Amino acid sequence: MFKRAISNRIIAGLLALMFTISMFVPFKPCDAASDIKVLLDGVSLSFDVPPIIENGRTLVPFRKICEALGAEVEWDEETRTVAAFKDNKTILLKVGEDTAYINQTPTKLDTAPIIKNDRTLIPLRFLSEAFGAAVNWDNGLRTVKISTLPEEKPSKYIMGYYYSQSYEDFLKNVDKMSAVAAKWYTLDENGSLINKDTLRYINVPEGYDSVIKTAKENGVEIQMLVFENNATRLNKALSTPESRTALIDQISKMATDEGFDGVNIDFEAVTASGKDQFNEFIKSLYAKLKAQGKSLSLSLPVKTESVDWRPGYDYTTLGKYADFVVLMAYDKSPSVPGPQSGIDWVEEVVNYATARIPAEKIVLGIGCYGYDWVNGKRSSVIAKNNGTTYLEFADDLSEKYNLTMSIDQTSGLLNGKYTDENGQIHEVWMESDYSIDAKAKMVLQKGLKGIAIWRLGYTTPSFWDTLADNFKPVKMN
Known part of the structure; x- marks a missing residue:
């Protein structure tokens, strides 16, 4: 008995x-x-x-x-x-x-x-x-x-990247976010800070001050995102103490003048030979911003224990001199059709990062999009037609070409194929509510700081509902 x-x-x-x-x-x-x-x-x-x-x-x-x-x-x-x-x-x-x-x-x-x-x-x-x-x-x-999670949802940091055609999405969901990172700044050919690059659709938009004002009225931090993916321009900016100091002064002045709460650095072309210079730049920028009462965050290319695609990024040092880092856990190998952000691969990425950076400093980047490949070319695709002018929409493809999407059991992503009017076979892979839910739960299980959304303008109501099922946004006091 x-x-x-x-x-x-x-x-x-x-x-x-x-x-x-x-x-x-x-x-x-x-x-x-x-x-x-x-x-x-x-x-x-x-x-x-x-x-x-x-x-x-x-x-x-x-x-x-x-x-x-x-x-x-x-x-x-x-x-x-x-x-x-x-x-x-x-x-x-x-x-x-x-x-x-x-x-x-x-x-x-x-x-x-x-x-x-x-x-x-x-x-x-x-x-x-x-x-x-x-x-x-x-x-x-x-x-x-x-x-078995408690009814009272935990609070996590939820940051949305703000790029072109993001305003309507921002307004609809500002109450659901902790922060916005505005991709409005980049570098010129001399490695100096600029706020307009037409070829890369980077510019400070008209009415930008209303974005900053609305964010702060809703308890949402606004981060000044500085982007660069040109190795030559980065080398100009980072190669000497003088060039690094000049760029740091420009960034800190802009952040103060425009009332940003912090700075997000998204430098995506740091080479192995430039690792030490990038480390020095981040150390000095961190000290400068902390003295001004502002935060520093980094958007980082990702790695796994088996593959280090980007040896220029020293996670241990960068994690030490940042308030938090965002893992850009998408676009695994976009030149080849297949899952670009599968939950199996993302867990490898997170495990690599948490072995070198405290989990509470790590924000998991989630891409609310996918790709449509045909004949070696790809187009970006999102779930619903929201009027964005340079994307494909899965709901339109389903109606026009009878695209049927199903969940891939390994990656958790949606996958499907269709034939266009020219007889060309397309293959589509994109995020699903299932994979978003799994990644949100991964954030909870591994004790991460939160998530970052690439990007505003791509999201759907079901995406936000899925996040809300797992946690609520931390808000500024």
């Missing part, structure tokens, strides 16, 4: 009652469901006996799910009864019986526990909800999602 330190008479009474409720329960055939996934707070659970479906309900091995939920378990061979104990709650289920007991209170089950391959399988939803977890079934992915 059970050895739990609770009343033996109560348990004995419950067992006797369970015996008398039904002397015979007809056995209904179960559907094999080896492809069903069970996620607990975003982490996949593995079972020695696969989940099955009976009467439309998912059954799983009781010991594994109980222990995953933090409950103690016991099995009574004589009565074929399982018991789970957590906090002040006791749950009893008997094989073949469709009545369970929660602290002596009988509860009707949609389907009874069964024995399969020497394992007792119990209804997943009943047990999870009995211990206070939320359970959802994703039919498209054949996935059960269990959440």
Whole structure:
């Protein structure tokens, strides 16, 4: 019998009652469901006996799910009864019986526990909800999602990158963000700060002061983003102490004059030979901005333990001299059709970073877009037609070419193909609500600071809803 330190008479009474409720329960055939996934707070659970479906309900091995939920378990061979104990709650289920007991209170089950391959399988939803977890079934992915996160959502830093045609998206969702990083500045051929580069669509937009004002009225930080991806221009700016000092002075003056709360540096062409100069630049800029009461953040190209694409970026040093860093965890290999930000690869990226930078300083960059490849060329694509003038839209492609998208099980991204009017076959990969949810949960599980969105102008209501299911934005005081 059970050895739990609770009343033996109560348990004995419950067992006797369970015996008398039904002397015979007809056995209904179960559907094999080896492809069903069970996620607990975003982490996949593995079972020695696969989940099955009976009467439309998912059954799983009781010991594994109980222990995953933090409950103690016991099995009574004589009565074929399982018991789970957590906090002040006791749950009893008997094989073949469709009545369970929660602290002596009988509860009707949609389907009874069964024995399969020497394992007792119990209804997943009943047990999870009995211990206070939320359970959802994703039919498209054949996935059960269990959440034990508290109802009071945790607060995380949510930053949106502001680029061209971002204003409407910004206005709609400013209340859902912690910060905005405005990509309005870059370098000229001499390595000096400028606020207009027509060829790269970088400029301070008309009415920019209203963006800064609206952000601050809504408790949203606004970061001055300085972008450069030209190695020659970066070398001009970083190669000598004098050039570094000149650029630092220009940036700090602009940040002060325009009322930015901080600066985000997005230098994407630092070479291995320029690593030390970049480190020195960041150290000095950090000191200058801190003296002015402003923050410094960095948008960093990503790496994994197996592949260091960008040896010019010294994560350990850069993490030390920044208030936070954004991992640009997208565009893995955009020249080749395939997943560019799969959750499997993103976890490798995050693991590399957290081994060198404190997790609480790391912001996970998420790209709200995908690519449409044909004949070695690619176009950017987003989920819904929002009037942006230089993108493709998956909903339009679906209507025009019968594009059908499905979830890739490994990456979590949407994937599909279609044939255009010229007989050319296109391949499309893009983010999904499923992958966004998995990445948000990764932020929670690994204790990261938050997420950054590339970019405003690309988002959808379901994207924001998915974030809100996981956490709320930190706001300025």
